[in-house]
Amino acid sequence: MAELSKEKFQIIGCVDGDAEAIVRPNLTYWQDAWRRLKQNKIAIFSLILLSVISIMCIIGPYLGKLISGVDYTIQNHVAEAINAKPGTLNINEKGEQIGTYIFGTDHLGRDMFGRLWKGGRASIIIGLVGTLIEVLVGALYGGISGYFGGLVDDIMMRIVEILNSIPYMIVVILMAVLFEKQGILTILLALCITGWTGMARLIRGQVMQLKESEYVLAAQALGAGSKRVIYKHLIPNTIGIIIVYMTFDIPSFIFAEAFLSFIGLGIQPPKTSWGAMASFGQQVMDFYPHELLFPAVAISLTMLSFNLLGDGLRDALDPKLRQ
Incomplete structure (x- = not known):
């Protein structure tokens, strides 16, 4: 019979007990989402x-004054300062240079x-603000509709369809x-009266899928009421979808405001917005294209940035893509 001894048994692939070492740091869901973003x-x-x-929208008007x-x-009533091209010098009545119109001037x-x-x-x-109102109303409405289902869901969804x-x-x-x-x-009220219905449908579908999960059944078994289940378990687990929806919804509101102001139903003078500036610039674009170019570029860059950020957040917040 062969004699067994400790020398014949060796641990291979483990040096100094490093099998317990954590190779990858423990990351929360949001830390991992930020890492992927x-x-x-x-x-x-x-x-x-x-x-x-x-930042420029906050400090830009004061920086422009400097x-x-x-x-x-x-308003500058000097002929040379009306519809001035970008880079035109600002000359006062004494003939002294007091600044530069780096983006030019408008018709006034x-x-x-x-x-x-x-x-x-x-x-x-x-x-x-419009997106925030839409998300709050839509998430609450859709969460209640999807959780209770049945007759409550039928009535609430018929209201949404109307x-x-x-x-x-x-x-x-x-x-x-x-x-x-x-x-x-006025614009916020007009856009939000019916705008929250898309969010309500989205959250309703997610809640109907999540309410059969084990943690929801466990919360109900422990005596949690419907209000607590919706607020503490269902809606928080749809936060990733809500964030992505917001990044795509914000440019929709910006474009809607620009369109309404462009056709004269939005921001009225003397107040202004990018859409109102584009509306005035469109009237003189053949002679002074810079009055249309700058607000149009601002609208395009803002909407494009929000859409690209939304694409990145959608990939980062999807647990299925986690590596």
Whole structure:
């Protein structure tokens, strides 16, 4: 019979007990999503560009006053300062140079640089606030509808279908008739009355899928009420989809505001937005193309950045793509 000893048994592939060592750090869901988002160079560039645009919308009007020497609301009645080209010097009545119109001026001699970033405030505020209202109402409505199902779901979805069949243009025209002046609040009200229905349908479908999960059944078995299950378990597990939806919905609001202002149903003078500036620029584009070019480029870059960022977030927040 062979004699067994410790020398005949050796541990191979494990040095100094390193089998317990953690090769990969433990990452939470959001840490892993951020790690994957950083690998998407286009999405990160879009995020940086959106940050720059947002910062310029905050400080741009004040920066324009320093560069041009006058506030963006001041009208210059000097002939050379009306519809001036980009880079035109700002000369006062004494013949002294007090600044430069780096983006030129409009038909009233106002600085385009300051007005561009002032108009961006209105466009971005409408995009962000409108999307936030739409997400809050749609997520709550869709969560309740999908969780209870049955007759409650049938009634709530029929209401959604009725609202979804109403063109938002009709609502905007009605708002224009009811209110003498169209401002940010009027546009938000018109766009949000029926805009939340898409989010409600999306969340309803996700909740109907998630409510049969084990953690929901466990919460119900422990005595959790419907309100707690919806708020604490179902809606938080749809947060990834909500974030992606928001990044695609914000440019939709910005474009809707630009379109309404372009046709005269949006922001009214003396207030301005990118759409209102593009509307005035379109009237003189044959002679002064810069008055249309700058707001059009601002709208295009903002919408493109949000869409590219949304693509990156969709890939980063999808657990199926985790490596």
